[in-house]
Amino acid sequence: MGNRAVLLTNLGSPDSTSVADVRKYLDQFLMDPYVIQLPWLLRRLIVGLFVLPTRPKASAHAYRSIWWEEGSPLVVLSQRLLAAVRKKTGVPVAVAMRYGNPSIESQLLHLAQQDGVEEILLIPLYPHYADSTVKTTVEEAKRVIARHGLQLKLTVIKPFYEEPDYIDALLASTAPWINADHDFDHVLFSYHGLPEIHLTKADPTGGHCLKSADCCQVASPAHATCYRFQVLRTTQRYVAKAGLRPEQYSIAFQSRLGRAKWLEPSTVNTLEKLAQNGVKKLLVMCPAFVTDCLETLEEIALQGAETFKQAGGESLTLIPCLNDHEQWAAVLARWCDDYPSSD
Numbered sequence: 594m595g596n597r598a599v600l601l602t603n604l605g606s607p608d609s610t611s612v613a614d615v616r617k618y619l620d621q622f623l624m625d626p627y628v629i630q631l632p633w634l635l636r637r638l639i640v641g642l643f644v645l646p647t648r649p650k651a652s653a654h655a656y657r658s659i660w661w662e663e664g665s666p667l668v669v670l671s672q673r674l675l676a677a678v679r680k681k682t683g684v685p686v687a688v689a690m691r692y693g694n695p696s697i698e699s700q701l702l703h704l705a706q707q708d709g710v711e712e713i714l715l716i717p718l719y720p721h722y723a724d725s726t727v728k729t730t731v732e733e734a735k736r737v738i739a740r741h742g743l744q745l746k747l748t749v750i751k752p753f754y755e756e757p758d759y760i761d762a763l764l765a766s767t768a769p770w771i772n773a774d775h776d777f778d779h780v781l782f783s784y785h786g787l788p789e790i791h792l793t794k795a796d797p798t799g800g801h802c803l804k805s806a807d808c809c810q811v812a813s814p815a816h817a818t819c820y821r822f823q824v825l826r827t828t829q830r831y832v833a834k835a836g837l838r839p840e841q842y843s844i845a846f847q848s849r850l851g852r853a854k855w856l857e858p859s860t861v862n863t864l865e866k867l868a869q870n871g872v873k874k875l876l877v878m879c880p881a882f883v884t885d886c887l888e889t890l891e892e893i894a895l896q897g898a899e900t901f902k903q904a905g906g907e908s909l910t911l912i913p914c915l916n917d918h919e920q921w922a923a924v925l926a927r928w929c930d931d932y933p934s935s936d
Contacts, residue, residue, distance in 0.1 A: 596709040598685040599929045600700055601675065602730050603718045603884055605690030606665035610657040616649035622692045627729035629851075630794065652887075659890040667886040668693075671718075673917040674884070674925070681926035685710065691730050698737045705743050712746040713738075714932055716925065718883045720759060721823040722752040723787055724795055748935040750928060754823040760830045762921040763880060770876055770912045771835050777910070779841060779872045782831075783860045783893060784824045785881040786846035788853040792821060821856060827880050843867065847879075847897075848888050864897055868904035875901060875909045883915045 607618040623629055623640045631639070656665075663669045668690070675688040685707045689700035704710060715734050719726040731749050738745055753759045764771075771780065789803055796802040801815040808815075809822040816822040828844055831837075847860035867875060877897065879889045889911060898909040915921040 597712045597714055597929075597934075598687070598704040598707055598710045599682075599714045599716060600697070600704060600734070601671070601678070601686065601688045601716050601718055601925070602697060602734075603667060603671050603688065603690055604726070604886070605692035605694075606667045606886070607653075607656060608694060610653050610660050612649050612653045615653040615656060616645055618693050619649055619652065620645060625692075625725070625729055627724045627732070630724070630788075630791065655887060655891045658895060659887060666890060667884050670884045670914075670916045674922060677917045677919065677922035678925045678929065681923055682929040684929050686929060691726075691733060697730070697733050701734060701737045701743070701745075702741065705741075705745060710745070712748060712934060714929065715747060715749045716928065717750070719881070720752060720754040720827060720883065721784075721820050721881060722754075722795070722818050723820045724791055725787070727752065746934070748932070750932055752823060754827045755830050758924040758927070760827070760834060762915060762918065762924050763827075763831055764834055765920045766915050766918040767835075767878060767912050770910065771837070776874060777876045778874045779843065779867060780837060780876045780878060781860070781863060781867065782824075782828050782842060782844045783847050783863075783877055783879050783897075784844070785848050785879075785888060786855045786859070787820050788851075788855050790853060792819060792856075795819070824881065831880070847892060860893075860897065861900055864901045864906075864909075865904040868901050868906035873907040875906055876912055877909060878912045879914060883921070885914045885916060889914060 605618070607614040620640065623644060624636060626633070626636065629636050629639065659666060661669055671688050675686060679686055685704055687700040687704055689695050689697040691697060701713065704713060715731065717727045717730045734747060738747060769775070792802045795818040796815045797818065798813060798815050801808055801813045802819050809819070809825050825844070832842060843863055845858050845860040845863035846856040849855050849859065877893050879893060882889055894911040901909045
């Protein structure tokens with residue numbers, strides 16, 4: 594293996610809570626063909642005519658409700674994680690955002706200037722595979738390397754949804770809430786949603802994902818790129834080690850956008866049903882995110898809590914994401930040092 598540098602990547606955030614910055618961010622995000630999987634012209638029309646005229650103002654309001662004095666929580670927490678990882682590894686490490694700043698391009702160019710660097714280990718900070726997270730990140734890294742003629746070998750870490758080190762870090766970070774001494778009635782695993790068509794398009798077999806009710810229980814090469822299979826497996830691995838019984842937890846999917854058919858059940862509907870069925874004290878985990886962000890801090894902790902209480906629940910507690918937890922930083926540092934190079 595040549596001298597290695599590591600690039601951690603996350604989704605990104607607007608530069609500020611101004612409507613102009615939010616509009617710029619949403620335009621970059623939604624015009625990505627891996628996010629809205631439609632031809633460019635149709636995508637441009639939808640984003641330009643139906644999203645950007647109104648959504649930036651509403652989103653700016655949402656961002657303001659969770660914005661920190663230091664800036665975007667997602668970016669600030671990602672930088673804290675970077676600092677924690679750097680303390681535990683000797684290789685150069687940087688963090689970049691797929692959308693917004695710091696960009697993948699700027700950070701790859703920065704790492705390429707380090708003396709002797711011949712390989713980039715790309716770690717998309719998403720436990721589960723999706724074209725709209727992992728693939729778009731990898732393709733952007735490849736584009737930058739090609740555009741600038743960088744003599745770098747690119748190694749991409751595989752989705753780590755059931756890696757024992759990841760599951761153990763998740764257990765450690767959530768332990769203060771998921772234990773016998775903590776008073777709760779139920780745990781909801783709320784994963785980011787995806788349109789169903791994203792799963793079927795990513796299915797290399799062309800005939801497995803969502804073709805039967807038990808498709809995630811039937812072994813298939815499709816599972817390597819199946820988001821639904823992978824989030825179910827994360828949940829299975831976690832609850833087995835945490836000792837949660839089947840009646841103690843549920844799984845749902847949040848953050849819907851547009852009219853396409855998305856994975857079910859929805860988080861909003863699940864919150865209402867749990868409250869109506871007598872759950873009073875609810876814990877919510879969001880394992881699709883390793884970093885707290887708008888979707889956890891605002892969508893779950895604020896909007897979700899209001900939905901739950903209006904339906905009859907008493908309290909909704911958001912369990913923080915891994916963020917810069919020491920055990921998670923140690924896991925990433927080990928991967929920085931030991932993850933095998935690609936052939």
